[in-house]
Amino acid sequence: MYKSFFGFQQAPFDKGIDSSMLFQSxxxxxxxxxxxxxxxxxxxxxxxxxxxxxxxxxxxxxxxxxxxxxxxxxxxxxxxxxxxxxxxxxxxxxxxxxxxxxxxxxxxxxxxxxxxxxxxxxxxxxxxxxxxxxxxxxxxxxxxxxxxxxxxxxxxxxxxxxxxxxxxxxxxxxxxxxxxxxxxxxxxSPLTPDEVRDYIKHRFRHAGVSRNLINENAYEAISSSTGGYPRLVGNLVTQCLILTFQKQRDLIDEEIVFAASAEAGI
Missing domain, CATH: 3.40.50.300 (P-loop containing nucleotide triphosphate hydrolases)
Structure with missing residues (x-):
């Protein structure tokens, strides 16, 4: 349900993404x-x-x-x-x-x-x-x-x-x-903090959403929580999207990130 709420055409962190669309860190x-x-x-x-x-x-x-x-x-x-x-x-x-x-x-x-x-x-x-x-x-x-x-x-x-x-x-x-x-x-090596932000935006764009869904403090929290590992970033941001949808909010903030981290065990 979160996909239609935010306007995604597909799950942004789907493992089946075409190899030509992978983020180039x-x-x-x-x-x-x-x-x-x-x-x-x-x-x-x-x-x-x-x-x-x-x-x-x-x-x-x-x-x-x-x-x-x-x-x-x-x-x-x-x-x-x-x-x-x-x-x-x-x-x-x-x-x-x-x-x-x-x-x-x-x-x-x-x-x-x-x-x-x-x-x-x-x-x-x-x-x-x-x-x-x-x-x-x-x-x-x-x-x-x-x-x-x-x-x-x-x-x-x-x-x-x-x-x-x-x-x-x-x-x-x-x-x-x-x-x-x-x-x-x-x-x-894992993604740098700047690359974490670019990676998330890259996956969002390829899933059909170009507008910003995450504030700057939340990006920092995601990078810190995941250590920059793409798999963990994908898992955490997906959980953030689900929680944001459940709360009917438009933007992921650091509060959402911390709650999602606890639920995802990250």
């Missing part, structure tokens, strides 16, 4: 620049950040920007299944019927990547999400699977992404060989 622009560099050089890249900071949505923008006739994008969250499930899924996504033995599976994956890149002129792009939960053995295996011609070339793009602890794990001696192969790395 400084962190967003920087990570896309790093990924564009990785597209040129190929090899390993690392993106870290806290939950809700915008890693996955930015990677979706990058994936959507790739020409499907030149790149084959494969996304794997490490939270689903075992490491062997991942290896088999990797082979299957490359068009192979997965082998059962681990060593045969590795050769199968390597051969499929080489065939895709050398014969079909398509660069495989692997996005491995939630990698902070990957085992030390799995991180070691990645160095083996993605080692081509004694590490002389990179016929692939592989993006590791996860929480900030992932960077700390890669810095350990046991993972140093993988860490040293990173072509680029980036830590995703």
């Amino acid at each position: 400084e962190a967003y622009k920087e990570v896309l620049a790093r990924l564009d560099y990785l597209k040129t050089t190929r090899g390993f890249g690392l993106i870290t950040g806290d939950p809700g900071v915008g890693k996955t949505s930015t990677l979706r923008v990058f994936a959507d920007s790739l020409n499907p006739s030149l790149y084959k994008v494969m996304y794997f969250p490490m939270s689903s299944g075992t490491t062997m499930d991942f290896y088999r899924g990797l082979a299957f996504s490359l068009g192979e019927q997965p082998k059962f033995r681990k060593v045969e599976l590795f050769f199968q994956i390597q051969n499929a990547i080489t065939d895709l890149y050398d014969k079909r002129r398509i660069t495989p792009v692997f996005i491995l999400d939630e990698m902070q939960s990957a085992s030390a053995q799995f991180l070691h295996d990645l160095s083996i699977i993605f080692n081509f011609d004694m590490d002389k070339r990179n016929p692939f793009i592989l993006i590791l992404t996860g929480l900030p602890t992932l960077a700390n794990r890669l810095a350990l001696n046991q993972n140093r060989s993988l860490d040293q192969r990173l072509v680029t790395r980036f830590h995703f």
